[in-house]
Amino acid sequence: MENITRILFDLFLMFAAAKIMGELFERGRQPAVVGEILAGIILGPHILNMIGPSHFYQVLAEIGVIILLFNVGLHIRTEDMLKLGSISLAVAVLGIIFPFVFGYLYTRIIAHSTVEAMFIGAAMVATSVGITARVLGDLKILDAKVSKIILGAAVIDDIIGLIVLAVVTGLGKGTISYVKIGLVLAEAVAFVIFLILIGRRVMYRFFGPQLLATRSRNAPFALAILICLGLSAVASYIDLAAIVGAFMAGMILAEFNIQFRLSVKFESLYDFLVPFFFIMMGKQVDLTIFAHPSIIGAALILTIFAILGKLLGCGLGAVGLGFKQASLVGVGMVPRGEVGLIIASIGLSLGVIGQDLYSVVVFMVIATTLLTPPFLRSMILKIPELTKIREEMEE
Amino acid sequence: MENITRILFDLFLMFAAAKIMGELFERGRQPAVVGEILAGIILGPHILNMIGPSHFYQVLAEIGVIILLFNVGLHIRTEDMLKLGSISLAVAVLGIIFPFVFGYLYTRIIAHSTVEAMFIGAAMVATSVGITARVLGDLKILDAKVSKIILGAAVIDDIIGLIVLAVVTGLGKGTISYVKIGLVLAEAVAFVIFLILIGRRVMYRFFGPQLLATRSRNAPFALAILICLGLSAVASYIDLAAIVGAFMAGMILAEFNIQFRLSVKFESLYDFLVPFFFIMMGKQVDLTIFAHPSIIGAALILTIFAILGKLLGCGLGAVGLGFKQASLVGVGMVPRGEVGLIIASIGLSLGVIGQDLYSVVVFMVIATTLLTPPFLRSMILKIPELTKIREEMEE
Numbered sequence: 072m073e074n075i076t077r078i079l080f081d082l083f084l085m086f087a088a089a090k091i092m093g094e095l096f097e098r099g100r101q102p103a104v105v106g107e108i109l110a111g112i113i114l115g116p117h118i119l120n121m122i123g124p125s126h127f128y129q130v131l132a133e134i135g136v137i138i139l140l141f142n143v144g145l146h147i148r149t150e151d152m153l154k155l156g157s158i159s160l161a162v163a164v165l166g167i168i169f170p171f172v173f174g175y176l177y178t179r180i181i182a183h184s185t186v187e188a189m190f191i192g193a194a195m196v197a198t199s200v201g202i203t204a205r206v207l208g209d210l211k212i213l214d215a216k217v218s219k220i221i222l223g224a225a226v227i228d229d230i231i232g233l234i235v236l237a238v239v240t241g242l243g244k245g246t247i248s249y250v251k252i253g254l255v256l257a258e259a260v261a262f263v264i265f266l267i268l269i270g271r272r273v274m275y276r277f278f279g280p281q282l283l284a285t286r287s288r289n290a291p292f293a294l295a296i297l298i299c300l301g302l303s304a305v306a307s308y309i310d311l312a313a314i315v316g317a318f319m320a321g322m323i324l325a326e327f328n329i330q331f332r333l334s335v336k337f338e339s340l341y342d343f344l345v346p347f348f349f350i351m352m353g354k355q356v357d358l359t360i361f362a363h364p365s366i367i368g369a370a371l372i373l374t375i376f377a378i379l380g381k382l383l384g385c386g387l388g389a390v391g392l393g394f395k396q397a398s399l400v401g402v403g404m405v406p407r408g409e410v411g412l413i414i415a416s417i418g419l420s421l422g423v424i425g426q427d428l429y430s431v432v433v434f435m436v437i438a439t440t441l442l443t444p445p446f447l448r449s450m451i452l453k454i455p456e457l458t459k460i461r462e463e464m465e466e
Numbered sequence: 467m468e469n470i471t472r473i474l475f476d477l478f479l480m481f482a483a484a485k486i487m488g489e490l491f492e493r494g495r496q497p498a499v500v501g502e503i504l505a506g507i508i509l510g511p512h513i514l515n516m517i518g519p520s521h522f523y524q525v526l527a528e529i530g531v532i533i534l535l536f537n538v539g540l541h542i543r544t545e546d547m548l549k550l551g552s553i554s555l556a557v558a559v560l561g562i563i564f565p566f567v568f569g570y571l572y573t574r575i576i577a578h579s580t581v582e583a584m585f586i587g588a589a590m591v592a593t594s595v596g597i598t599a600r601v602l603g604d605l606k607i608l609d610a611k612v613s614k615i616i617l618g619a620a621v622i623d624d625i626i627g628l629i630v631l632a633v634v635t636g637l638g639k640g641t642i643s644y645v646k647i648g649l650v651l652a653e654a655v656a657f658v659i660f661l662i663l664i665g666r667r668v669m670y671r672f673f674g675p676q677l678l679a680t681r682s683r684n685a686p687f688a689l690a691i692l693i694c695l696g697l698s699a700v701a702s703y704i705d706l707a708a709i710v711g712a713f714m715a716g717m718i719l720a721e722f723n724i725q726f727r728l729s730v731k732f733e734s735l736y737d738f739l740v741p742f743f744f745i746m747m748g749k750q751v752d753l754t755i756f757a758h759p760s761i762i763g764a765a766l767i768l769t770i771f772a773i774l775g776k777l778l779g780c781g782l783g784a785v786g787l788g789f790k791q792a793s794l795v796g797v798g799m800v801p802r803g804e805v806g807l808i809i810a811s812i813g814l815s816l817g818v819i820g821q822d823l824y825s826v827v828v829f830m831v832i833a834t835t836l837l838t839p840p841f842l843r844s845m846i847l848k849i850p851e852l853t854k855i856r857e858e859m860e861e
Binding site: 075076078079080082083086087090093094097098103125126127130133134137209285286287288289290292293294296297300301303304307308313336337338339340342343 | 470471473474475477478481482485488489492493498520521522525528529532604680681682683684685687688691692695696698699702703708731732733734735737738
C-alpha cells in the first residue's frame with residue numbers, strides 16, 4: 072500500500088487550501104471554485120510542490136467530477152431534456168462551429184499550415200462542463216430553464232468534442248478513420264436514446280415503495296450510487312467520457328430526486344469529493360508558459376476568439392431566450408478544459424503543432440477557466456427570474 | 467493515470483456485491499457487515515479474482531475505516547470517556563492479559579519454543595474495532611453506555627496492540643528497544659491527553675455561531691472533515707494507528723454533533739466509503755489455509771481460546787455492569803483483525819514462527835471476525851435497555 076500517512080496529510084492540505092481559498096473568494100463576492108483552482112495551482116508543482124505523486128488524488132478527482140455531473144443530471148428530468156434538447160443542440164453545435172472557424176482562421180492568418188489550423192480550431196471547441204455546473208450549483212439555480220439548457224448543451228458538446236478528437240487524431244496521423252468516428256457517434260446516440268427510452272422505465276420498477284422497505288441502511292442512496300458508477304463505467308468503456316454516463320444516470324433518476332431526497336443524500340459526498348476535482352485541475356496548470364512572453368500576444372488574441380466564439384455561437388443558439396439569458400448561455404459555455412488540452416497535446420506529440428501553439432492553447436484554457444466564473448456569477452445575480460429561483464431554493 | 471474504466475467497474479462491482487450480500491444477510495436477520503466481508507472474499511483472489519490490482523481501493527478502504535471511527539467518536543463525549551474511561555481501561559487491559567496467557571500457554575503445550583509462544587500470544591491480543599463499531603452503529607446503539615465502554619476499550623486496545631507490536635518485533639530480532647516502546651507509549655498518552663485537555667477547548671472557538679455565518683457551502687462539515695483528516699494524519703505520523711486519530715477527532719467534536727448535525731451530514735460519506743473497508747477486509751482473507759486440514763484442529767482450539775480470553779478478560783473488566791452487559795462487552799471485543807495478522811506475519815518473515823502457526827493465526831482472525839457479529843446482534847436485541855435506546859433513535 073502507498074504511504075497512508077503522506078496521503079492523509081496531502082488530503083488534509085488540499086482540502087484545507089481549497090476551503091480557505093474558497094472562503095476568501097466568497098467573501099470577495101467571487102466564486103469559490105476559482106479559489107479552489109488557485110489552491111491547486113499554489114500547491115502544485117510550479118509553486119509549492121506540496122502534493123505527493125500518488126495516483127489516488129487523480130482517481131479521487133475523477134470520482135469528484137462524476138458526482139458533480141450526476142448531481143447536475145438529478146436536476147434535469149428527461150422531459151426537460153426532450154423539451155429543451157433542441158435548444159441545447161443548437162447551442163452546442165453553433166458553439167462548436169464559431170470557435171472552430173475563429174481558431175482555424177486566426178492560425179492560418181498568423182501563417183501556419185492547414186493541419187495546424189485544424190488542430191487549434193479543434194482545441195477550441197469543447198466546453199468544460201464542470202466549472203459552469205459548479206457555479207450554477209453554488210448559486211442554487213440548477214432548476215432554472217437556462218441552467219438546464221447550458222448543461223445539456225455542455226454535455227452534448229462533450230460528445231461532439233470526442234468526435235472532433237477522433238477526427239483530428241486521424242488527421243495528425245494522416246489517416247482519418249471514418250469507421251471510428253461513426254462508431255463513437257453511433258455509440259453516443261445509442262447510449263443516450265437507450266437510457267431516455269428504457270432507463271427511466273426500468274427505474275420506476277426500482278424506485279418504488281419496496282425500495283424504502285428493504286432492510287439495507289439508506290437503500291435509495293446505495294442504488295443511486297450503483298447506477299451512477301455503473302453508467303459512468305459503461306460510458307467510459309464505450310469511449311464516451313465517464314461524466315456523460317454520470318450525467319445520464321442523474322437524469323434518469325431526476326424524477327425520484329425529490330421523493331427519495333437523492334441530491335440531499337449526496338450532499339456530503341459532493342462536498343468532500345468535488346473540491347478535489349478543481350484542486351487537481353489547478354495542480355495540472357502549466358505555469359511555465361508564462362516564461363515565454365513572446366507567445367502572450369498570440370495567446371491573448373486566441374483567448375478573445377475563444378470567448379467570442381462561444382458568446383456568439385451559443386448566444387445565437389439560445390437567442391429565443393432573450394438577450395440577457397442568451398448572453399448567460401454564451402458565457403456559461405466559455406470555459407474550456409481537458410479535451411482542448413488533450414487535442415493540443417496530441418498535436419504536439421505527433422509533431423503537427425509546435426511548442427508555441429501548444430502553449431497558446433494552454434493559456435487559452437487557463438484564462439477561459441478562471442475568467443468565466445466571476446462573470447457568470449455577476450450576470451446570474453442581475454437576472455430577476457433567477458433571483459426568484461434562488462430565493463425559493465434557500466427557503 | 468490508472469485505467470479509470472477499470473476502476474469504475476471495480477467500484478461498481480464491489481459496491482453492488484456488498485449491498486446485495488448485506489441485504490441478504492439482513493433479511494436472514496444477520497449483520498450486513500458479515501455479508502460485506504463475504505462479498506469481498508467471493509470477489510477476492512481465491513474465488514472469482516475480479517478486483518483489479520489498484521492501490522486505490524486499499525486507500526479508499528483506509529479512508530472508510532477512518533470515517534467509521536470518526537463516527538464512533540462523534541457519539542462519545544469527552545466526559546463519557548473520562549467517566550467510563552477507567553472501566554474501558556480495565557476491559558482493555560484484562561482483555562489483553564487473558565488472551566495473551568491463553569495463547570502463550572497453548573503454544574507452549576503443543577511443544578513450541580518460548581519465542582514462538584510469545585508471538586502467538588501477542589497475535590491474540592488486539593481487538594479489531596471496525597466490526598463491533600459497525601454492528602453497534604447499524605443497530606443504532608452507539609449512544610448506549612455499554613457501547614461507549616466497548617469502543618473506548620477497543621481504541622485503548624489498539625494503542626496497547628501497537629506497543630505489543632513494538633515489543634515482539636524487538637523480540638523477533640533479538641533486540642528489544644525499550645526506548646522505542648517507551649516512545650510509542652508516551653506519544654499515545656500525550657496525544658490523547660492533549661486532545662482531551664486542549665482540543666475540545668479549541669473546538670469551542672471554531673464551532674460557534676460564526677461558523678454558520680461563513681460563506682462557504684456546508685462549513686461545519688468541511689471543518690469536521692479537516693479535523694478528522696488532520697488528526698488521522700498526525701496519529702499515523704507518530705506511529706499510532708490513523709483510526710486512533712479519527713476516533714479522537716470525533717470525540718472532541720462530539721459535543722457539537724447534535725447542534726451542527728455532524729453525524730447526519732457524514733451519512734452519505736459513511737455509506738459510500740465504509741463498505742469498501744469490509745470488502746477489502748474480505749478480499750485479503752487467505753483461503754489457502756483451508757488446504758491444510760492438519761492445522762484445522764489446532765486452529766479451532768486457538769480460536770476457542772481467543773474467544774474465551776476476551777470473554778473472560780473483558781467480561782471481568784466490565785463485571786460492574788451486570789452479567790448480561792458484561793457478556794456483551796466480552797463478545798464485542800472478540801473480533802481480531804489486522805494487528806494480529808501483522809504480528810504473525812512479522813514472526814513468519816523473521817523466521818520465528820513457522821507457516822503452520824501463521825496459518826493458525828489467520829484462521830483465528832477469520833473465525834473471530836465472522837462469528838462475532840451474529841452473536842453480538844442477537845445479544846443486543848435481547849437486552850431491554852438497549853431496545854429502548856434503539857427505539858428512541860428510530861423515532
